[in-house]
Amino acid sequence: MIRYILKRILMLIPVLFLVLFIVFTINYFSPGDPVSSIVGAEATMEQRARVRESLGLNDSFIVRFGRYVLNVATKLDLGTDYITKRPVRDEIFERLPTTLSLTFLAIALASVVGITLGIISARFQYSIFDYMSTLFSLIASSMPAFWIGLMLLMVFALKFRMLPSSGFNSPRHWILPVATIAFNVLAIVTRNTRSSMLEVIRQDYITTARAKGLGEVKVIAQHALKNALIPVFTVIGVQIGRTLGNAVVVETVFSIPGLGSLMVTAVKMSNFEVVQGCIIIIALSFCVINLIVDLLYAFLDPRIKGQYMKAGKRTIAKAAKSGGSANG
Amino acid sequence: MKLLEIRGLEIHYVTDDGIFKAVNGVDLVIEEGEAVGLVGETGAGKTTTALGILRLVPSPPGKIVGGEIFFAGENLLKKSMKAMRKIRGAEISMIFQDPMTxxxxxxxxxxxxxxxxxxxxxxxxxxxxxxxxxxxxxxxxxxxxxxxxxxxxxxxxxxxxxxxxxxxxxPKLLIADEPTTALDVTIQAQVLDMIHDLQQKLHTSMLLITHDLGVVAETCDKVAIMYAGEIMEYGTLDQVYNDTKHPYTKGLFASIPSLDKKAGRLQPIQGMMPNPSDLPSGCVFHPRCPRASEICKVKAASMSEVSGGHFVRCILCENGDMEGK
Structure with a gap:
């Protein structure tokens, strides 16, 4: 198991390197010029050249990319914000908690409600409740987050003045942005739980459980749920990644000082190192979340756990063998 | 004493493509401590009957539309779901066909x-x-x-x-639904012996569902032959095996290879099982029956007792024409 985790963590390195390369290349060839944002439009050519030189922008692509990767790899240094002159790492870590709590609140809400709705829909297939929840998920998953956000703002913040429209200081501020993100995810989780549950309910071991005389609640909660949740967790994992990306939109709509709004401002100012840093952190979070989801499978499904264990044992056995022969 | 008595059980599957009549008026009695074999082809309605006893027919689309199931004197079809749950697993339990799933x-x-x-x-x-x-x-x-x-x-x-x-x-009643079909031939005998031994030891009644007449001969006291949702012949092993009456049962025995007789070819029953959504008129077996006459096409046969405890559903037996054949 530990070997498996280590292997997966090692695999993060090439993935992150590739992400770095792509983002860096796009930044390199994109038209904006950070120097104008730093010195202003009235600066002389001389001033511009001096700033350009001090930022190392005159070096070739290879040199700049190499320097950046080296800094990230050896010092975990994500570069410097051209405008505020502060380390990008500090700026990101100031804002990361906001984005993460927004994401996880929304995902938690969507998962709990979505799984519950999905189970009830599947158990009472073709009932009024099932039709209503299917219709609701269809509508909710068809609406883009920025539109839902704007609608919620109009209704609850502008019209009824029940909730604040911007900021992220108190639980009251959380409601609208969390609801905006949760809406989409909720729809997807509901639909997936329903279909997965319907498949599991038809399995023979559910008939076995019923033939034991177990009540319906026990059949669903103890026998069906554990098996049905495995594919649902995959979906939730993917949705967490999508939500981190969606944060850009939602944080802009609700003026939340998170990673997303940091990134949007940085893009506008051609503040390349900040953009790169944000994307790397989002990519890293995505990978880590996927790893956690994969490990969760092992706890839900002993067959998968067995596979991890076996794979580990096999490599250990192989290593022991080759080591032994080398000694002999 | 009768432990289980099924009277006129009818189970239909209602789908968009029509009504599939899986079980049509099954009568079956299992005495205490007795083992009864329920034999039939795939799709004859054996498993549906078994699930019907436990009221576990998947619904929708399955529905018990008629009949009565008496277990220890009480009608199971009239019981509440809560009362049924007390019976499932405790009084009546079931061994399923495929242990893999x-x-x-x-x-x-x-x-x-x-x-x-x-x-x-x-x-x-x-x-x-x-x-x-x-x-x-x-x-x-x-x-x-x-x-x-x-x-x-x-x-x-x-x-x-x-x-x-x-x-x-x-449990008082064990329903074993083709318990060895999914197993390796070498394991089949082991598992069957074990079921048989435990059934004897615990003095449990058993309904053994199979399509293997040999298995029934080894483990059961009585046998019921099922075809297209109806019981065709029912009696003790001796009655059904040695004094076979129904043309379908005869066809089944004729299609089994024998070790001591040298036979060139096996004799299969001609034709196919009818589609349960479109059962033939009259006797359900008449399109495949070598002894069918005009009356079989219009008149459904009822169960008649040819000798003590030996029941046959065939018009020939009703008329007594079977003798001398």
Whole structure:
């Protein structure tokens, strides 16, 4: 198991390197010029050249990319914000908690409600409740987050003045942005739980459980749920990644000082190192979340756990063998 | 004493493509301590009958539309779901066809057995688990394997676990639905012997569903031959095997290869099982029956008793024409 985790963590390195390369290349060839944002439009050519030189922008692509990767790899240094002159790492870590709590609140809400709705829909297939929840998920998953956000703002913040429209200081501020993100995810989780549950309910071991005389609640909660949740967790994992990306939109709509709004401002100012840093952190979070989801499978499904264990044992056995022969 | 008596049981599957009449007026009696074999081709309605007894026919689309099922004198079809749950697993339990899919892959084997004990025996979790482990050794599995998961067991071992679950609460009636079909031939005999021994030891009645007449001959006291949702012939082993009356049963025996007779070709029954959504008029077997006459196409046969306890559903027997053939 530990070997498996280590292997997966090692695999993060090439993935992150590739992400770095792509983002860096796009930044390199994109038209904006950070120097104008730093010195202003009235600066002389001389001033511009001096700033350009001090930022190392005159070096070739290879040199700049190499320097950046080296800094990230050896010092975990994500570069410097051209405008505020502060380390990008500090700026990101100031804002990361906001984005993460927004994401996880929304995902938690969507998962709990979505799984519950999905189970009830599947158990009472073709009932009024099932039709209503299917219709609701269809509508909710068809609406883009920025539109839902704007609608919620109009209704609850502008019209009824029940909730604040911007900021992220108190639980009251959380409601609208969390609801905006949760809406989409909720729809997807509901639909997936329903279909997965319907498949599991038809399995023979559910008939076995019923033939034991177990009540319906026990059949669903103890026998069906554990098996049905495995594919649902995959979906939730993917949705967490999508939500981190969606944060850009939602944080802009609700003026939340998170990673997303940091990134949007940085893009506008051609503040390349900040953009790169944000994307790397989002990519890293995505990978880590996927790893956690994969490990969760092992706890839900002993067959998968067995596979991890076996794979580990096999490599250990192989290593022991080759080591032994080398000694002999 | 009659433990189970089924009268005129009818189970239909209602789908968009039509009504599939899986079970059409089945009558069946199982005495206490007796083993009855229910034999028929695939799709004859054997499993549906069994699920009907436990009221576990998947609904929708399945529906019990008529008949009565008396178990220990009480009509199961009139019981509430709560009362049914007290019977399932405790009084009547079932061994399923495919052990590969009958066990929950995410729950430890011991817990799956303990669950049924805890449900019905009113005992603590630890006590249920220790009884489950006893049950495992009864079916020949080492106690330490109770903490393993189904995927760590072979097919034959899994079926032993299923048997352990079925017998854990010492039920009065055991329904074994083709318990050996999914198993290796070498394991089949082992598992059958075990079911037979345990059934004798616990004095449990058994309904053994199979399409293997040889298996029935080894383990059962009585046999019912089922075709297209109806019982065609019912009697003791001796009556059905040695004094075969119904043309369908005769066809079944003729299609079994014999070790002592030198036969060039097997004699299959001509034709196919009818589609349960479009059953033939009159006797359901008439399109395939070598002795069918005009009347068979219009008049459905009823059960007639040809000798003490030997029932046959054939017009020829009703008229007494069967003799001399």
């Amino acid at each position: 009958a066990l929950n892959p995410t729950i430890r084997v011991g817990e799956q057995i303990a669950e049924v004990i805890k449900q019905h025996m009113n005992c603590s979790k630890t006590e249920a688990l220790s009884r489950a482990i006893d049950m495992l050794s009864t079916v020949g599995i080492q106690p330490e394997r109770a903490m393993e998961y189904p995927h760590q067991f072979s097919g034959g071992m899994k079926q032993r676990v299923v048997i352990a679950i079925a017998l854990a609460c010492q």
